[in-house]
Amino acid sequence: MTVKELSEKLNLSICCGAAGLDREIRGGYTSDLLSDVMGNAQEGAVWVTLQTHKNIMAIASLKELAAIVLVKGLQPEEDTAAESENEEIPILSTTLETFDITGQIYQLLHPLP
Amino acid sequence: MEFNYNLEGGNFSRAGAASSEVKKLLKQLNVSPALIKRIVIALYEAEVNVVAHAYEGVMNVVFDNQTIRVKITDKGPGIPDIGLAMQEGYSTASPKVREMGFGAGMGLPNMKKNCDSLSIESQVGVGTTVTMITHLQ
Ligand SMILES: Nc1ncnc2c1ncn2[C@@H]1O[C@H](COP(=O)(O)OP(=O)(O)O)[C@@H](O)[C@H]1O
Numbered sequence: 151m152t153v154k155e156l157s158e159k160l161n162l163s164i165c166c167g168a169a170g171l172d173r174e175i176r177g178g179y180t181s182d183l184l185s186d187v188m189g190n191a192q193e194g195a196v197w198v199t200l201q202t203h204k205n206i207m208a209i210a211s212l213k214e215l216a217a218i219v220l221v222k223g224l225q226p227e228e229d230t231a232a233e234s235e236n237e238e239i240p241i242l243s244t245t246l247e248t249f250d251i252t253g254q255i256y257q258l259l260h261p262l263p
Numbered sequence: 264m265e266f267n268y269n270l271e272g273g274n275f276s277r278a279g280a281a282s283s284e285v286k287k288l289l290k291q292l293n294v295s296p297a298l299i300k301r302i303v304i305a306l307y308e309a310e311v312n313v314v315a316h317a318y319e320g321v322m323n324v325v326f327d328n329q330t331i332r333v334k335i336t337d338k339g340p341g342i343p344d345i346g347l348a349m350q351e352g353y354s355t356a357s358p359k360v361r362e363m364g365f366g367a368g369m370g371l372p373n374m375k376k377n378c379d380s381l382s383i384e385s386q387v388g389v390g391t392t393v394t395m396i397t398h399l400q
């Protein structure tokens with residue numbers, strides 16, 4: 151599934167980095183601890199977090215994540231958005247809370263037989 | 264081949280920039296993707312530690328055909344008890360830094376896991392030198 155498909159299916163708003171909407175999603179990771187994401191997220195994952203500062207883009211880029219999903223209607227800071235555009239890694243936003251959006255993403259990536 | 268990158272204590276907006284440069288180099292040198300992934304985790308954590316805990320530093324990277332050796336030297340408060348600092352979850356990061364999602368106390372353990380040999384020398388009130396060696400084969 152691409153980031154674009156995910157955003158359409160789950161009604162996520164696209165904050166920035168639209169040039170990367172064709173990135174393929176290969177899993178997900180949910181955490182607000184940067185070292186945890188750095189150490190454990192897999193390449194191609196979509197990352198669910200409430201962090202909005204620029205360092206999330208440093209991690210997304212170093213780990214080659216597919217996209218970041220911000221929860222609770224949060225928006226990226228200005229310099230975060232600029233990095234997302236540079237790196238072509240989209241930042242999406244949902245009004246849902248972390249538990250709910252993570253569950254929905256999981257269901258899409260691992261549909262029941 | 265040898266490269267040096269300056270690191271700035273306290274400047275979180277630049278954290279990861281040096282690691283990103285080294286990552287580009289590793290790709291150019293055709294290091295295997297799996298190895299690059301490990302090295303990048305270790306580099307980033309070492310870089311962030313200078314930003315979060317020290318005043319200034321240098322990341323020195325030396326490659327030959329067999330190994331990559333990264334030495335991060337900083338001027339800073341030093342680490343009084345390295346054994347304690349190595350424990351997962353131990354952190355002296357400020358509440359503000361923790362709110363940003365840093366300060367989980369996972370940095371040094373991540374570094375140890377993601378290089379072949381990690382050594383730390385530190386002098387309280389002077390600074391810290393972290394050396395990480397990884398074999399490229
Ligand atoms: N370069 C450094 N200079 C001074 N203290 C350091 C340095 N690196 C690590 N430390 C100390 O070791 C602790 C643990 O480091 P780490 O495992 O990276 O966790 P964190 O950075 O999340 O606190 C830090 O909180 C700090 O007290």
Ligand SMILES: [Mg+2]
Nearest residue numbers: 311312370371
């Ligand atoms: Mg750390």
